[in-house]
Amino acid sequence: MEGGAESVLGLQPYSSISIGYHSSFGHHDDLFLLELDQTLLPDVLHQRVTLRGQLNEDAVLCTESNTYAVKFVGTSNTVFLIPPTDQFGQNANNSDSKISAPKVVASVIKVAPGNMELVEVSPRLDKLKFLLSENPLRCDNLFEVEDFEGSESNGKIGLYKWSDLVERVQASDAELFAGLKALSAVEINGYWRVVDEKYMDEVLNVLLQNSVLNDWSLNSLNEDAVIGVLETDGFPRPLAEHCLQVYGSKVDEETGLSSVWKLDEKRVCLHFAKGILRGGKKKKLESFMDDWNRKIPDGMIARFDMLEGEVLTERIGVEKWVYAFSVSSLPYNPAERFQMLFHERPKWEWNDLQPYIKDLRVPGLSSEGLLLKYTRRSQPTAEAEPIFSSK
Amino acid sequence: MQIQVKCSCGEENCPEWAIVELQGTVEAQPPFQDRLQNLEIGVLCRPSSQESYIFTVGYHELTGSKVPLKKPLLVMKKVKHIDADQSSELNSSRVELEVVGIIRHRILFKTRPKALISRLQPLGKERVSVQNPVLLNK
Numbered sequence: 001m002e003g004g005a006e007s008v009l010g011l012q013p014y015s016s017i018s019i020g021y022h023s024s025f026g027h028h029d030d031l032f033l034l035e036l037d038q039t040l041l042p043d044v045l046h047q048r049v050t051l052r053g054q055l056n057e058d059a060v061l062c063t064e065s066n067t068y069a070v071k072f073v074g075t076s077n078t079v080f081l082i083p084p085t086d087q088f089g090q091n092a093n094n095s096d097s098k099i100s101a102p103k104v105v106a107s108v109i110k111v112a113p114g115n116m117e118l119v120e121v122s123p124r125l126d127k128l129k130f131l132l133s134e135n136p137l138r139c140d141n142l143f144e145v146e147d148f149e150g151s152e153s154n155g156k157i158g159l160y161k162w163s164d165l166v167e168r169v170q171a172s173d174a175e176l177f178a179g180l181k182a183l184s185a186v187e188i189n190g191y192w193r194v195v196d197e198k199y200m201d202e203v204l205n206v207l208l209q210n211s212v213l214n215d216w217s218l219n220s221l222n223e224d225a226v227i228g229v230l231e232t233d234g235f236p237r238p239l240a241e242h243c244l245q246v247y248g249s250k251v252d253e254e255t256g257l258s259s260v261w262k263l264d265e266k267r268v269c270l271h272f273a274k275g276i277l278r279g280g281k282k283k284k285l286e287s288f289m290d291d292w293n294r295k296i297p298d299g300m301i302a303r304f305d306m307l308e309g310e311v312l313t314e315r316i317g318v319e320k321w322v323y324a325f326s327v328s329s330l331p332y333n334p335a336e337r338f339q340m341l342f343h344e345r346p347k348w349e350w351n352d353l354q355p356y357i358k359d360l361r362v363p364g365l366s367s368e369g370l371l372l373k374y375t376r377r378s379q380p381t382a383e384a385e386p387i388f389s390s391k
Numbered sequence: 392m393q394i395q396v397k398c399s400c401g402e403e404n405c406p407e408w409a410i411v412e413l414q415g416t417v418e419a420q421p422p423f424q425d426r427l428q429n430l431e432i433g434v435l436c437r438p439s440s441q442e443s444y445i446f447t448v449g450y451h452e453l454t455g456s457k458v459p460l461k462k463p464l465l466v467m468k469k470v471k472h473i474d475a476d477q478s479s480e481l482n483s484s485r486v487e488l489e490v491v492g493i494i495r496h497r498i499l500f501k502t503r504p505k506a507l508i509s510r511l512q513p514l515g516k517e518r519v520s521v522q523n524p525v526l527l528n529k
Binding site: 004005006008009011012013014015016017018019020021022023024025030031032033034035036037038041044045046047049050051052053054055059061076077078079080081082083084087105106108112115116166167 | 392393394396397398400405406407408409410411412413414415417427428429430431432433434435436437438439441444446457463465467468470490491492494496497498
């Protein structure tokens with residue numbers, strides 16, 4: 001008599017069941033076990049989960065907002081896997097058995113060598129940075145995208161639609177989107193692009209010049225008016241909108257009327273500071289501050305703390321010098337991040353280090369844990385500042 | 392590359408599979424090693440109304456119990472689809488993963504097996520003949 005998993009699980013008191021090899025018993029390499037947290041079960045069973053990665057990468061499993069590494073855990077036990085009756089077709093059992101009395105047999109289809117388990121990981125966003133930096137949007141390649149419309153995606157170099165990124169970046173949709181926002185990427189003609197710094201500089205300068213010309217307040221810019229002048233100057237509309245999003249925030253949104261934007265002092269000032277130090281320049285602090293104050297728009301005040309995580313100061317002799325060192329140029333991968341930080345500077349005080357690691361997220365590791373794992377902490381005296389160096 | 396994880400059963404209808412797990416390995420005697428299909432492994436008994444079980448494999452008796460898994464296991468199947476593409480010469484193959492079952496309990500045997508025959512004769516002298524084709528090897 002046929003019996004499967006249900007006969008085993010439902011075995012009544014004072015009864016027994018024979019366990020045997022299924023008529024289709026074998027390796028069944030296409031079958032495997034995946035251990036899941038109960039909380040992830042609904043996502044999987046409702047088909048909201050995908051596996052992502054290229055052939056040379058370890059696969060990750062992505063829900064809508066999280067990324068998990070998939071690891072195999074072996075067992076030295078013998079794990080007999082018994083499917084429900086009929087799940088593997090008719091079990092041709094007992095047909096030529098010598099046993100005359102019919103008995104219930106639960107059949108083993110496979111012996112499982114172990115199971116896969118999920119470990120939550122940070123999304124692998126360094127690849128996103130790498131892909132998008134292949135072809136940043138510049139004023140001279142602006143029309144490249146339009147020329148290629150209609151031809152296959154594969155023919156374009158460094159141009160990626162959302163669907164291309166999903167195939168190549170090991171991150172959940174929500175994490176991928178957040179990664180794009182963190183890179184200040186913009187979607188133009190269906191392609192996600194990072195904008196070359198000099199090009200952003202041009203757009204912002206046109207915006208600021210027109211504000212002066214038209215006597216617009218930087219705290220209440222009319223969206224339509226701003227986009228209008230930028231488009232007239234030849235910038236594509238999505239880029240004009242992007243400029244407002246990168247350097248400002250919406251103040252007011254009244255239905256039917258154009259939105260009002262306010263430029264963000266910190267973001268605008270930071271932009272000019274980076275422009276002064278672009279190309280690896282080192283400047284004396286005083287002369288840098290002079291330059292900076294001259295470049296920023298009227299009405300804005302530049303403060304050195306705006307440059308946290310963007311600029312480092314160095315003492316050369318009696319002078320203090322500054323140079324650009326942006327957290328956005330560093331890898332997301334913690335081991336690589338710390339390696340680059342200690343390569344730049346062998347010893348860090350906490351106040352200097354913190355802005356360069358506060359964006360690091362490792363599931364299961366707090367910021368103290370991160371420091372413990374990747375740095376060596378020393379404190380010369382109880383009153384002195386702790387110093388962090390490479391392990 | 393993106394592989395969709397499919398499930399045609401939904402949360403309520405996922406077929407439940409069973410696991411019987413024991414320490415050590417089970418081996419078939421040489422004549423049977425290539426013909427495991429349909430062979431009996433052993434007999435599983437539930438001697439009382441408790442969730443305790445006895446599994447007899449060959450001349451060994453194991454005792455164990457049915458325990459719920461701390462985390463459920465899903466039984467997954469890799470499915471390869473060959474798409475015949477009329478516009479290109481290549482047939483692209485697509486892999487999908489499908490959830491074919493769920494496991495919430497296992498019957499686990501982790502005690503030392505009890506030998507049901509009192510003494511094994513050493514080789515060369517009187518050998519105990521064992522009828523069962525499948526034996527427990529610890």
